Amino acid sequence: MLVPGKIVLDHAFQNHYAVGAFNANNMEQVQAIVDAAAETQSPVFIQVSRGALKYSRLIYLKHIIQAAAEEHPEVPIVMHLDHGNSLAVVKTAIGLGFTSVMIDGSLDESGKKALSFEENLSLTKAVLDYARPFGVSVEAELGTIGGVEDGAGVKRIHVTDPAQAEEFVKQAPVDSLAIAIGTSHGATKFSGECVLAHDVQQEIHRRLPHTPLVMHGSSSVPEELVAIVNKYGGQMPNTKGVDIPQLQQTIQHGVSKVNVDTDGRIVMTGAIRKFFVEHPDKFDVREYMGPARDALRDMIKGRMIAFGSAGQGPKIQQINLEQAKQFYAR
Ligand code: G3H
Ligand code: 13P
Ligand code: ZN
Numbered sequence: 325m326l327v328p329g330k331i332v333l334d335h336a337f338q339n340h341y342a343v344g345a346f347n348a349n350n351m352e353q354v355q356a357i358v359d360a361a362a363e364t365q366s367p368v369f370i371q372v373s374r375g376a377l378k379y380s381r382l383i384y385l386k387h388i389i390q391a392a393a394e395e396h397p398e399v400p401i402v403m404h405l406d407h408g409n410s411l412a413v414v415k416t417a418i419g420l421g422f423t424s425v426m427i428d429g430s431l432d433e434s435g436k437k438a439l440s441f442e443e444n445l446s447l448t449k450a451v452l453d454y455a456r457p458f459g460v461s462v463e464a465e466l467g468t469i470g471g472v473e474d475g476a477g478v479k480r481i482h483v484t485d486p487a488q489a490e491e492f493v494k495q496a497p498v499d500s501l502a503i504a505i506g507t508s509h510g511a512t513k514f515s516g517e518c519v520l521a522h523d524v525q526q527e528i529h530r531r532l533p534h535t536p537l538v539m540h541g542s543s544s545v546p547e548e549l550v551a552i553v554n555k556y557g558g559q560m561p562n563t564k565g566v567d568i569p570q571l572q573q574t575i576q577h578g579v580s581k582v583n584v585d586t587d588g589r590i591v592m593t594g595a596i597r598k599f600f601v602e603h604p605d606k607f608d609v610r611e612y613m614g615p616a617r618d619a620l621r622d623m624i625k626g627r628m629i630a631f632g633s634a635g636q637g638p639k640i641q642q643i644n645l646e647q648a649k650q651f652y653a654r
Contacts, residue, residue: 326393327640328648329402329424329461330499332367335640336580337536341632342571345369345538346624347406347585349376351388352617353592358392358399360624364634367400369424369581373407377416386420400640402461406583409433414451418458423645426463426502427451430482438468441488448496459648463581466492467504469540483521490531500536500581503528505574507541507566511550511586518567520574529578536580542566543586549623552594556601560590568630575631582631588620595619 336343348354348370361368370389377385389403404424405417410433414425429444431437439447448464455462467484484503493501505521507513528537545565553560571582595616599606606612628634643651 325397325400325642325644326390326403326421326423327400327642328459328645329369329404329463330648330651331643332369332400332402332640333461333500333536333580335367335636336633337578339636340576341636342539342575342580342582343367343369343402343633344624344627344631345371345404345406345581345583346588347371347373347376347583348385348389349379352613353588353620354385354388354392356588356617356620357624358396358401360621360628361399361401361637362396363621364625364628365637366628366633366635367402367637367640368628368633369402369404371404371406371583372417372422374409374413376406382416382420386422390421398637400637400642404463408451409435411447411450411454414454418455418460422460424461424463424499425451425455426465428465428502430465430468438482441492445492445496448492448498452496452498456652457649459645459652461499461648463500463502463538464492464496464498465502465540469502469504470508483524484528486524486527486531489528493532493535498535500538501532502538502540505539507539509541509586511543511545511560511565511590512563513541513543513545513566514564516564518564518570520566520570522570522573522577525574525579526577532578535578537574537578538581538583539571539574539579540583542571542582543584544568544571545586545590549587549590549594553590553597556594556597558593558597572630572632582627584624584627587623587627591619591623592616
């Protein structure tokens with residue numbers, strides 16, 4: 325069933341686990357995500373970026389995600405807009421039936437200029453005012469997570485200031501807050517070992533003891549997955565992603581949602597490359613998309629277990645947007 329983000333986030337927060345948020349662009353990815361959730365009894369965020377909305381011509385993904393919810397009514401699924409950057413995009417997502425939106429006010433709409441604290445705050449407040457009457461949950465971002473955010477090519481990381489985070493949530497009481505503590509998007513995260521600002525993260529949690537925190541840029545870029553891509557003709561550099569034990573540490577201190585996209589891209593690419601090299605005579609789309617879907621499902625199951633969400637799905641009271649409206653009206 326499609327549920328508002330807040331229901332899942334609050335359950336994760338109170339029970340010290342994190343829900344995995346996985347990006348989808350097509351049917352196979354949605355199926356892999358929901359199958360992983362069903363098999364591990366996890367709640368899940370299926371998240372759609374602006375690029376994915378465009379690629380899927382707005383309505384296709386919405387219907388595919390609704391199909392996943394119909395196939396698996398027992399799984400609490402949040403249909404989430406990833407990195408919305410304007411009220412207009414948020415309105416589009418809510419119009420499509422999304423149950424959760426992210427407003428990323430860290431950068432302006434071009435993705436090139438940082439928004440000021442005040443600009444981010446006023447954009448986030450406008451999104452809250454718009455989303456609340458629909459029962460839709462809102463995630464904001466403070467600080468800048470490095471890497472390519474929706475193709476903008478931004479490469480900078482501004483670690484979130486805990487005092488600002490406290491002030492931000494006081495003025496804009498969002499359902500969750502994405503923070504920057506050293507992660508970045510994409511496959512190239514750390515040149516050496518993974519270093520996260522755990523002290524900053526814990527201080528933010530201390531100052532915001534009731535706010536679920538979100539970790540973006542959380543792919544771990546496993547060496548063995550990159551090795552499969554390269555073994556079958558790929559040319560990915562060997563880089564370091566986020567260390568899973570370090571992620572688990574953040575989950576003990578208020579991180580309730582962990583975003584993973586890149587690992588899914590790597591695992592599907594590896595499976596497809598392998599298939600083509602091993603079966604140069606084959607050309608049935610289902611024969612190579614099937615193994616890619618299975619490989620993605622298995623990777624995601626591993627993350628759900630690592631983040632502690634496995635087994636939590638049946639414990640979540642499922643509500644719909646109509647019920648969430650009353651919840652937010654309180
Ligand atoms: O945060 C970015 C996500 O990985 C989505 O990437 O904009 O290329 O779909 P995308
Ligand atoms: P990765 O690039 O590390 O998978 O991060 C994805 C993400 O944060 C989506 O919002
Ligand atoms: Zn992100």
